Amino acid sequence: MDYKTNLQKWLDFGQYDQNIKKELSAITDEKELEDRFYTELSFGTAGMRGKIGMGTNRINIYVVARATQGLAQYLLKEDPANAEKGVAIAYDSRHFSKEFAQVSAQVLAANGINAYLYDSLRPVPVLSFTVRHLKTAAGIVITASHNTKIYNGYKVYGPDGGQITEAVAAGVVEQIHTVTDYFSVKLAADNDPHIITVPKEVDDAYIEAVKGVAKANPGSDLKIIYTPLHGSGNIPVRRVLKELGYENVTVVKEQEQPDGDFPTVAKPNPEEKAVFDLAIEMAEKEGADIIFGTDPDADRLGVCCHKPDGSYAVLTGNQTGGLLVDYMLKSRDWPDNKAIVKTIVTSEFGAVIAKSYGAAVYNVLTGFKYIGEKMTQWKASGEHTFVMGYEESYGALAGDYARDKDAVVASALVVEMAQYYKERGMTLYDALQALYKKFGYFLETIQSIELDGIEGKAQIAKIMDAFRADHFDHFADAELVEFDDYQSQVCTNVKTGETSGIDLPVSNVLKFIFNEDSWYAIRPSGTEPKIKIYYSVKGKSPEDAEAKLAEIKEAVNACLPQ
Numbered sequence: 001m002d003y004k005t006n007l008q009k010w011l012d013f014g015q016y017d018q019n020i021k022k023e024l025s026a027i028t029d030e031k032e033l034e035d036r037f038y039t040e041l042s043f044g045t046a047g048m049r050g051k052i053g054m055g056t057n058r059i060n061i062y063v064v065a066r067a068t069q070g071l072a073q074y075l076l077k078e079d080p081a082n083a084e085k086g087v088a089i090a091y092d093s094r095h096f097s098k099e100f101a102q103v104s105a106q107v108l109a110a111n112g113i114n115a116y117l118y119d120s121l122r123p124v125p126v127l128s129f130t131v132r133h134l135k136t137a138a139g140i141v142i143t144a145s146h147n148t149k150i151y152n153g154y155k156v157y158g159p160d161g162g163q164i165t166e167a168v169a170a171g172v173v174e175q176i177h178t179v180t181d182y183f184s185v186k187l188a189a190d191n192d193p194h195i196i197t198v199p200k201e202v203d204d205a206y207i208e209a210v211k212g213v214a215k216a217n218p219g220s221d222l223k224i225i226y227t228p229l230h231g232s233g234n235i236p237v238r239r240v241l242k243e244l245g246y247e248n249v250t251v252v253k254e255q256e257q258p259d260g261d262f263p264t265v266a267k268p269n270p271e272e273k274a275v276f277d278l279a280i281e282m283a284e285k286e287g288a289d290i291i292f293g294t295d296p297d298a299d300r301l302g303v304c305c306h307k308p309d310g311s312y313a314v315l316t317g318n319q320t321g322g323l324l325v326d327y328m329l330k331s332r333d334w335p336d337n338k339a340i341v342k343t344i345v346t347s348e349f350g351a352v353i354a355k356s357y358g359a360a361v362y363n364v365l366t367g368f369k370y371i372g373e374k375m376t377q378w379k380a381s382g383e384h385t386f387v388m389g390y391e392e393s394y395g396a397l398a399g400d401y402a403r404d405k406d407a408v409v410a411s412a413l414v415v416e417m418a419q420y421y422k423e424r425g426m427t428l429y430d431a432l433q434a435l436y437k438k439f440g441y442f443l444e445t446i447q448s449i450e451l452d453g454i455e456g457k458a459q460i461a462k463i464m465d466a467f468r469a470d471h472f473d474h475f476a477d478a479e480l481v482e483f484d485d486y487q488s489q490v491c492t493n494v495k496t497g498e499t500s501g502i503d504l505p506v507s508n509v510l511k512f513i514f515n516e517d518s519w520y521a522i523r524p525s526g527t528e529p530k531i532k533i534y535y536s537v538k539g540k541s542p543e544d545a546e547a548k549l550a551e552i553k554e555a556v557n558a559c560l561p562q
């Protein structure tokens, strides 16, 4: 169906919904209208995520209601007992998060499915825990995680508390497509008995579960500065730290209250160094051993630590992950079958550390759902004991109580680790340098190229095609040794031409591995309109690593099609 027909349908419905009428009739840019209606929001790495607004390719109450109707049909078709088990729903501080959560609950209720709805914002990992704790059939979180304020999203969780994987998503999508009329979805009244407020006992049980993973340090003298970046981390992070014995925690006042405008930051993403400007300014005045921040749905954690010159270093996800792998393995007793999970675009830094302790390392596709999937498999098979999982994109999890990354437990562990090093006269920065000295100077960076709208999508496809068809085979002294195409699931040994299969789900990712432990990978983001190029090198010194990184970046950029 062309965009004009779709648009007309929505304009016609505008007679019943003044918001549609007002918003759409004010748009004069035809390209904007086309972008809103040329397609439907699709399920990506993290469910459905889009710009807030009216249209089939936007997120709004109609798109959310239709998706929930599809989910309801899927659940009932799978097992009628799912109606009783119900669906847990959480939401973050974004614009319309609460409204979309409410609509989701009303659609489920209209289908006779119990909806366990939180009465105020909660982190993503709390929802993951809630699904497991209440043994619901599924979960929904309304959030666009770390995206800018114009976005919102809809993540679906399975009964194990992990984000649904391809097969389930395909089943849900099939049901969503049976709902051809966005305006036909039935909503129950907001006081329908199927809509149940999640009891407070669940929050308490979650906090206890986190405390079961991180060690307490009563009377700790660690000076901590924390920013929740206007999101849902504030209450649980502070509560956990307090109950673990950390009394010296200062929250960045300007970023404490939930606010969907995220007024103090351009993007509420701990990957952006600028989100720590206020916290660092505060630390420079008042002093702090450690600074950290959580994104709006509190599944990502960013950490800053003291450098010898008195300034603060903002760590990357690979650095925090590597430090945590080392700390988790040395600070606890683990059985021989211990293992960590990371993604294919996460540095080998944490992997070599893990292997030095005899731990197995598993690589999965981008998306914490694949880490959660491994945890669930190992729990059933007993093959491995899960130590922790993490991604370069600042998400980590330890423990068995959730199946999505948890910045609350990650905060507690990072603080525990900072205390451990402080007692030994070291900062996290010193600890990191010691690891580099031992395992090599790993250095990583991500280049994100923003390409929005229909043209952006086409350009992303063009870039992927270009690298798939033709790629350079050396830079400086490093030679290409392996080419992995996760779409065709073929791994090619460039030297011998031999190929082997890749045992991971199909995904549009290319990875180019060079000798001397350098690689780059390229993939379209599943959550934002951009293409991401991941670079990772290992040097003999920090300077050597810097030089290599500059060279590989230059070589890749010379190949980017215009």
Ligand SMILES: O=P(O)(O)OC[C@H]1O[C@H](O)[C@H](O)[C@@H](O)[C@@H]1O
Binding pocket: 045, 046, 145, 366, 367, 368, 369, 391, 393, 395, 524, 525, 526, 527, 528, 532
């Ligand atoms: O697809 P990207 O934009 O790179 O985002 C990737 C990220 O998406 C979501 O946040 C998932 O929950 C993460 O587990 C994943 O790392």
